[in-house]
Amino acid sequence: MPASTRASGEAPLRAVAERRRAGRPSSAVLDKAGITAAALKLIEKNGYDGLTMAALARSLNVAPSALYNHVTSKDDVLLLVEDHLAALVDVSSFGREPWEEAVRQWAWSYRDVFAQHTPLIPVIAVLPVTDAPQTLAMYETVSAGFRNAGFPPEQIIPAIVALESFIFGSAYDVTAPADIFDPGDMASRTPSFTGAVESLARLGHDKPADVAFTLGLDALISGFGALRS
Amino acid sequence: MPASTRASGEAPLRAVAERRRAGRPSSAVLDKAGITAAALKLIEKNGYDGLTMAALARSLNVAPSALYNHVTSKDDVLLLVEDHLAALVDVSSFGREPWEEAVRQWAWSYRDVFAQHTPLIPVIAVLPVTDAPQTLAMYETVSAGFRNAGFPPEQIIPAIVALESFIFGSAYDVTAPADIFDPGDMASRTPSFTGAVESLARLGHDKPADVAFTLGLDALISGFGALRS
DNA sequence: CCACTAAATGAATGCCATTCATTTATACGA
C-alpha cells in the first residue's frame, strides 16, 4: 500500500506495536490457544527463563494484566503448554504394534517431548488430569492398549504411573551435562564409582542418557509383560 | 547470670535480634554448616516457598547480603541442602544383604527422603557430583555393591541412573493429590482409563504411590539382576 | 606496622507475578 492511499491521520505501517487504547476491543485479542502458541514460541526462543508474564504479554502486544482475563496464574499458562505437548506424544503404535513395541515407542516419544520441557515436570506431576484434556486422551489410549494386551484392570494405573515416573526422571538425564559424573579430586577415594564411570566412558556413547533409558525401559517392559494373562 | 552482674550499658538478655553494627565481627557468624542447618529448619517449618534468602538471613540474624560471602547463589544453598540429605539415604544394606534386598532398601530410602524435598530434584538432576561429596559417597557405596554383585563395570552407571530416574519420578508421585486421576466430566469419553482408575480405587490402598513404586522397582531389580555374571 | 583480605551492614537495583481501578464494548433480559 503506497503512502498516498493512507489518510493523513493514519498510523504508520511499521509494526511498532501501536498502543491500543483502554477499554474492551471490538474483537477479542486474546484466547487460550493464542496464549499457548505465544508461550511455546517464547520458550523455543528464550527457554523457560524467558517465559514471563510480561514477556508473554509483550509478544501478544497486550498489557500483562490482560492475560489474567484468560488464565488465573502463570501455572495456568504452564498447564496450557503441557496439555499442548501431551498431544505431541506418539501413541499411534497402540493397536497397531504388539504391546511391547507400542509401549517402547510411546515411552521414547514421551521422554523426547518432555526432555525439552523439564520445567513442566513438577507441574505435571501434581496436575489433576481433569484440567488437561489432551493428557487425558493420551492416558485413555495407553490404558486401552494395556487392557487389550491382557493386563488386570487394577494393575494398569500402577504400571503406567511407574513408567511415567521413569520417563520423567529420564527426561532430566537428557539435559544433564556430559561431565556430571566426573568425581574430580575425589576420584581416588571413590574407586568403584570412578571405575564404573571410566569403563562406561570407554565405550564412547554419544548419548549416555539413551543407554540408561534403554536399559531401564527394557527391564520395566519385560517385568510388566509378566503381568498379562 | 543475674542481672546485677551485667554492666550497665550491656544489651538485654532477650534474644531480640539485637542489631550488629557494620563491619567484620570478631568471630565469624556464618559458615556453610550453619547456613545448611538453618535452611533445613526453614524448609521444615514453611516448606520451600518459605526458603528465601531474606528469610534465611533473618533466621540467622544476619543481613541478606552477608550470605553471599559464603554461597554464590540460592542454588548454591539448595546444593548444600541436597548434599546434606544424600547423607540420610540408607546405603547400609549394601555389603550386608543380598544385592536385590540392598537395592530395594536403598531405593525406598532414597525415594522417601526426596519425596519431602521434590523442589531439589531439578537441581540434583543437573548437578555435577564433584560439588556434592556426600552424594558422591552414596554413589561409591552403591557402585561397589553392584560390582560385588557381579555387574559388568560398564553397565553399573546406566543401571544406577535408570534406578535414580525412576526414584526421582516416583518421589513426585508421593506428593500428588489423591484425586489426580479423577477424569471428571470426561469419564464417559475415557472408558478404559476410567475403568482402570476405578478398579484400582476399589482395592482401597491408602498409599497408591507405593503400589506403583513396588511394581516398578520389582521390575527394574529383576530385569537388572539378569545382567549379573 | 601496614596492606590485604574476610565478613559483616545497609541501601539500592531490576525483575517478577499479581491486583485493582478504570475504560470501553458487547450481550442479554425486561
Added chain:
DNA sequence: TCGTATAAATGAATGGCATTCATTTAGTGG
C-alpha cells in the same frame, strides 16, 4: 429499545524476590 451486567482491555500500583555494591570493621601475613 433501553439499560444493566459482563467481558476484555489499559495503566498504575504493590510487595516480594535474588542479587550487587559501596562501606565499615576486624583479623592476618609479609
